[in-house]
Amino acid sequence: xxxxxxxxxxxxxxxxxxxxxxxxxxxxxxxxxxxxxxxxxxxxxxxxxxxxxxxxxxxxxxxxxxxxxxxxxxxxxxxxxxxxxxxxxxxxxxxxxxxxxxxxxxxxxxxxxxxxxxxxxxxxxxxxxxxxxxxxxxxxxxxxxxxxxxxxxxxxxxxxxxxxxxxxxxxxxxxxxxxxxxxxxxxxxxxxxxxxxxxxxxxxxxxxxxxxxxxxxxxxxxxxxxxxxxxxxxxxxxxxxxxxxxxxxxxxxxxxxxxxxxxxxxxxx
Amino acid sequence: xxxxxxxxxxxxxxxxxxxxxxxxxxxxxxxxxxxxxxxxxxxxxxxxxxxxxxxxxxxxxxxxxxxxxxxxxxxxxxxxxxxxxxxxxxxxxxxxxxxxxxxxxxxxxxxxxxxxxxxxxxxxxxxxxxxxxxxxxxxxxxxxxxxxxxxxxxxxxxxxxxxxxxxxxxxxxxxxxxxxxxxxxxxxxxxxxxxxxxxxxxxxxxxxxxxxxxxxxxxxxxxxxxxxxxxxxxxxxxxxxxxxxxxxxxxxxxxxxxxxxxxxxxxxx
Numbered sequence: 001x002x003x004x005x006x007x008x009x010x011x012x013x014x015x016x017x018x019x020x021x022x023x024x025x026x027x028x029x030x031x032x033x034x035x036x037x038x039x040x041x042x043x044x045x046x047x048x049x050x051x052x053x054x055x056x057x058x059x060x061x062x063x064x065x066x067x068x069x070x071x072x073x074x075x076x077x078x079x080x081x082x083x084x085x086x087x088x089x090x091x092x093x094x095x096x097x098x099x100x101x102x103x104x105x106x107x108x109x110x111x112x113x114x115x116x117x118x119x120x121x122x123x124x125x126x127x128x129x130x131x132x133x134x135x136x137x138x139x140x141x142x143x144x145x146x147x148x149x150x151x152x153x154x155x156x157x158x159x160x161x162x163x164x165x166x167x168x169x170x171x172x173x174x175x176x177x178x179x180x181x182x183x184x185x186x187x188x189x190x191x192x193x194x195x196x197x198x199x200x201x202x203x204x205x206x207x208x209x210x211x212x213x214x215x216x217x218x219x220x221x222x223x224x225x226x227x228x229x230x231x232x233x234x235x236x237x238x239x240x241x242x243x244x245x246x247x248x249x250x251x252x253x254x255x256x257x258x259x260x261x262x263x264x265x266x267x268x269x
Numbered sequence: 270x271x272x273x274x275x276x277x278x279x280x281x282x283x284x285x286x287x288x289x290x291x292x293x294x295x296x297x298x299x300x301x302x303x304x305x306x307x308x309x310x311x312x313x314x315x316x317x318x319x320x321x322x323x324x325x326x327x328x329x330x331x332x333x334x335x336x337x338x339x340x341x342x343x344x345x346x347x348x349x350x351x352x353x354x355x356x357x358x359x360x361x362x363x364x365x366x367x368x369x370x371x372x373x374x375x376x377x378x379x380x381x382x383x384x385x386x387x388x389x390x391x392x393x394x395x396x397x398x399x400x401x402x403x404x405x406x407x408x409x410x411x412x413x414x415x416x417x418x419x420x421x422x423x424x425x426x427x428x429x430x431x432x433x434x435x436x437x438x439x440x441x442x443x444x445x446x447x448x449x450x451x452x453x454x455x456x457x458x459x460x461x462x463x464x465x466x467x468x469x470x471x472x473x474x475x476x477x478x479x480x481x482x483x484x485x486x487x488x489x490x491x492x493x494x495x496x497x498x499x500x501x502x503x504x505x506x507x508x509x510x511x512x513x514x515x516x517x518x519x520x521x522x523x524x525x526x527x528x529x530x531x532x533x534x535x536x537x538x
Binding site (some may be wrong): 060095098259 | 324325327328331334336337338345360366368454
């Protein structure tokens with residue numbers, strides 16, 4: 001242990017020995033002595049609509065990624081800069097690569113029957129394709145979701161691949177695991193989604209499952225669970241399942257193992 | 270959007286437009302130009318025993334907290350300093366507070382029957398009690414788990430509370446939700462665990478469930494699922510469930526909602 005850590009430990013341990021909420025609050029107040037700016041038109045936090053004074057954007061992001069913070073509509077106002085820098089910087093890509101590396105290690109660790117029934121479920125938005133060019137123009141999630149503007153962007157069919165997912169896709173294909181895209185995009189976006197996926201480098205897949213009118217009223221968890229159940233009922237083995245939302249990964253028929261890509265920009269229930 | 274972000278976007282977007290794995294690899298190679306030091310006696314990474322060149326400790330921690338990196342025995346050698354500073358610094362406490370704040374918001378949002386059957390499941394180690402004083406003396410998880418030394422520490426009964434969990438505990442009690450501790454500690458540690466919990470400020474609870482000899486051979490997920498099932502079969506409603514390990518939160522009878530506290534020091538299957 002580095003000697004600086006020993007010193008730090010000596011300073012911090014009394015707080016833990018005390019163990020009181022007061023000590024914790026004192027620490028937090030001390031750390032967050034700057035109150036967040038109040039914006040007249042927006043709530044101070046999008047985390048479940050609740051007010052979170054002195055929010056740490058790092059803690060908020062970890063809370064989102066671990067599914068502790070759920071049901072939020074927009075990112076906290078004071079975290080726009082933080083989320084923007086994260087998404088455009090190295091860390092988002094490094095964080096994504098750790099996930100896809102683990103996914104590939106998992107796939108390679110299995111001894112799979114060679115019967116053409118091994119599939120890997122990919123979500124589309126913020127998993128296979130990146131809408132970062134759109135979100136970078138719209139406050140990285142600080143603006144409430146605008147379906148008109150977002151659908152206009154989708155119809156352009158210009159979303160780039162998330163490079164780490166494209167790498168995973170290629171390597172899975174090379175070991176005989178076929179991709180199945182399951183997306184919350186609707187059936188009337190099939191053509192543009194197909195064109196966009198091809199343009200981004202996804203050249204072949206077993207299925208592209210989009211939301212049907214019969215799926216309206218389902219939550220994302222219900223819709224995606226039903227789609228995966230349908231796959232398994234058709235004899236497919238879901239070797240892995242990757243998405244940026246917990247609603248891609250929870251529910252039933254989740255597959256052999258799930259992988260959560262980072263997404264601090266929006267939340268889908 | 271801040272103008273520096275616009276500039277950053279202009280620099281980064283070509284990588285995304287390209288979207289190729291090569292571009293991603295180039296970025297990663299550039300970022301990780303310093304190779305990690307090779308230690309003769311230890312593997313370079315404890316992540317599933319696999320070699321992870323140029324690991325980002327931030328990404329490793331996020332991967333662990335999101336359950337993307339599983340089954341690891343020790344933290345990566347090169348992340349000892351990072352994990353130590355994280356655990357002893359403000360961020361671990363801030364991250365914990367976001368989780369317990371969300372847990373309390375959840376509890377307060379419910380309209381519960383006042384029949385004495387509302388319980389909240391708390392894990393013990395790294396949830397209710399903190400073993401940080403022990404781990405700070407043992408490399409923050411870089412040393413392989415040593416049951417002899419760890420049990421000696423447990424038998425001292427001197428673990429402090431994680432202050433954020435103690436705050437949650439007190440507030441849950443004040444709204445009529447009773448704590449139930451479910452721990453992987455064994456029945457022969459009941460006395461010292463009771464004494465330690467009381468000393469740390471946990472003054473009352475509905476049950477303290479420890480591992481029985483009949484639980485041997487069960488995974489942590491199986492043991493904890495069975496313990497929660499037993500609670501529900503006895504008429505209790507599990508309003509919430511908080512732990513530092515995913516094995517505290519997965520399985521069956523998981524409760525109304527689960528909350529994952531940070532723990533980058535060890536992994537329990």
